[in-house]
Amino acid sequence: MSTIFSVLYIYLDSLAFLLLSALGLIIILGMMGVTNMAHGEFMMLGAYTVSLSCNAGLPLAPAVLLATATTGLLGMATERLIIRRFYGNLLQSLVATWGLSLVLSQGMLILMGPSLPGVPMPLGGFGVADKSYASYRLLLPAIGVGVLLLLWVVLFRTRAGMKIRATMQNPEIAQAMGVNVKAVYLLTFGAGSALAGFAGALYAPTTVIGPLFGNSFLAPAFVTVVVSGGADIILGAAMSSGALGAVEGSFNYLFGSVTGRMCLLVATMFLLRCFPAGLSDVLNRRRR
Amino acid sequence: MFFQVKELCSGYGAIGIVMDVSLSVDKGDICVILGRNGVGKTTLMKTLIGSLKVRAGEIRFEGRGMERMPTHARARLGIAYVPQGRGIFSDLTVEENLRMGEGIGSGKPPYDEVFAYFPRLRERLRQKGGTLSGGEQSQLALGRALIGNPRLALLDEPSEGVQPNIVDEMGEVLARLNRETGLTIILVEQNIEYALGIATTCRIMAKGRLVEEVGKDELSDPETRRRHLAI
Numbered sequence A: 001m002s003t004i005f006s007v008l009y010i011y012l013d014s015l016a017f018l019l020l021s022a023l024g025l026i027i028i029l030g031m032m033g034v035t036n037m038a039h040g041e042f043m044m045l046g047a048y049t050v051s052l053s054c055n056a057g058l059p060l061a062p063a064v065l066l067a068t069a070t071t072g073l074l075g076m077a078t079e080r081l082i083i084r085r086f087y088g089n090l091l092q093s094l095v096a097t098w099g100l101s102l103v104l105s106q107g108m109l110i111l112m113g114p115s116l117p118g119v120p121m122p123l124g125g126f127g128v129a130d131k132s133y134a135s136y137r138l139l140l141p142a143i144g145v146g147v148l149l150l151l152w153v154v155l156f157r158t159r160a161g162m163k164i165r166a167t168m169q170n171p172e173i174a175q176a177m178g179v180n181v182k183a184v185y186l187l188t189f190g191a192g193s194a195l196a197g198f199a200g201a202l203y204a205p206t207t208v209i210g211p212l213f214g215n216s217f218l219a220p221a222f223v224t225v226v227v228s229g230g231a232d233i234i235l236g237a238a239m240s241s242g243a244l245g246a247v248e249g250s251f252n253y254l255f256g257s258v259t260g261r262m263c264l265l266v267a268t269m270f271l272l273r274c275f276p277a278g279l280s281d282v283l284n285r286r287r288r
Numbered sequence B: 001m002f003f004q005v006k007e008l009c010s011g012y013g014a015i016g017i018v019m020d021v022s023l024s025v026d027k028g029d030i031c032v033i034l035g036r037n038g039v040g041k042t043t044l045m046k047t048l049i050g051s052l053k054v055r056a057g058e059i060r061f062e063g064r065g066m067e068r069m070p071t072h073a074r075a076r077l078g079i080a081y082v083p084q085g086r087g088i089f090s091d092l093t094v095e096e097n098l099r100m101g102e103g104i105g106s107g108k109p110p111y112d113e114v115f116a117y118f119p120r121l122r123e124r125l126r127q128k129g130g131t132l133s134g135g136e137q138s139q140l141a142l143g144r145a146l147i148g149n150p151r152l153a154l155l156d157e158p159s160e161g162v163q164p165n166i167v168d169e170m171g172e173v174l175a176r177l178n179r180e181t182g183l184t185i186i187l188v189e190q191n192i193e194y195a196l197g198i199a200t201t202c203r204i205m206a207k208g209r210l211v212e213e214v215g216k217d218e219l220s221d222p223e224t225r226r227r228h229l230a231i
């Protein structure tokens, strides 16, 4: 019983980590096709906002919302000034966003030093068969799945979501249907950045907050989105975080977190070898 | 004048394609533009809707200068565009494709009328656009344009790759719409028979320029037709 619970706990923790770090990138890479190397830095900015505002006395929940709004606005500014020039150009956008990520992390190092005060983890803990667990760690996967469902509703059940999907598929025609495509790109990139900031904010209480905060999230985020594939980004994200979380979680449980992370990357290579267009593509083909 | 183009120039990069095109279309006209492959018909249509920048010249819709307006603003004035190749959103359902058309023009979207014209669309509402046959996609593209209650329709070879009986059907729909709602149409075609069948005026395009207005009867003469269109 206690073993089952601790395996499940580790699994949910891995799943949440993959899913939440991928949230913004699902939109920015999965839908918009922008290889955003600064994704981790947007998460870092979210964590910074939480650290600064919590330590100024704001409770965690409003601080997370503030971080989401802040990174959303910064994302829109980034789209306007940088990203807009590089749509459809993979290499240029890769280099540009990589540059941006260096500027953001080094800039923060200069501005705020090597680390920020931490944020205490809320909700306390509980014990199962004389092992103790953090409740917050169980809240995170629930939030991840909840936000993913919300994203699905927005994209597939609202008029705005329909316009976004149409624009990503064929901007020229969407424009001829009265859609202000530039505004859609601006807001969509802003939403992706806001989700990155949101995820960073949620992980602020779990780890050290410094300029390189985003580094540990970048690879898992990319891995999750790439394994998901573009055929159905929502279901794909659920499938890939579910599958990769199982791999990482179980190896993490058996051999520790370094082995877990290594096995995550091995599993990624294996899955991409078998399903080069991603897991959601497999499902989509079966449906036809 | 309802829709007027004056000395319009446009192209791709450094290459000029459309040159000094002037065109006047009255309300309720069906203006057919004919021409060989590669003379710049599609380029002209893209410039009219705004996908391509105007280099010089004017586009006026109901007296309003449009040449600097972004595409979406032109669409919202009630100009529908059916691109060559149909431009269906293949991952969106048929229903969603139609709903996208509501962004053109204003007023209540005429779903019942569109389903009356194209009953097949109603049967396929939940299907993804990309799974339709060529003829169905053409009907969807036209239906989607009509959902927006357009006052001017720019149609770029809607009959391309469509089987003959559906082409006839589409021709009838266009003629009826024109008669019943006064829809003004600029129609680019290679399929001369049906285009001339519904045209009120006819222009020939050659090397990026619109040459003289040709009477419909002149084009029934095989010699004239061959000279203009190499058919």
Ligand SMILES: Nc1ncnc2c1ncn2[C@@H]1O[C@H](COP(=O)(O)OP(=O)(O)O)[C@@H](O)[C@H]1O
Pocket (backbone or CB within 6 Å): B012, B017, B035, B036, B037, B038, B039, B040, B041, B042, B043, B044
């Ligand atoms: N995207 C493009 N970039 C550069 N040249 C193009 C492009 N599209 C078309 N052209 C060129 O413009 C000319 C006119 O093309 P188009 O307007 O498509 O002709 P039509 O529709 O009359 O067949 C052709 O010579 C074609 O090669």
Ligand SMILES: [Mg+2]
Pocket (backbone or CB within 6 Å): B041, B042, B043, B084, B157
């Ligand atoms: Mg053409």
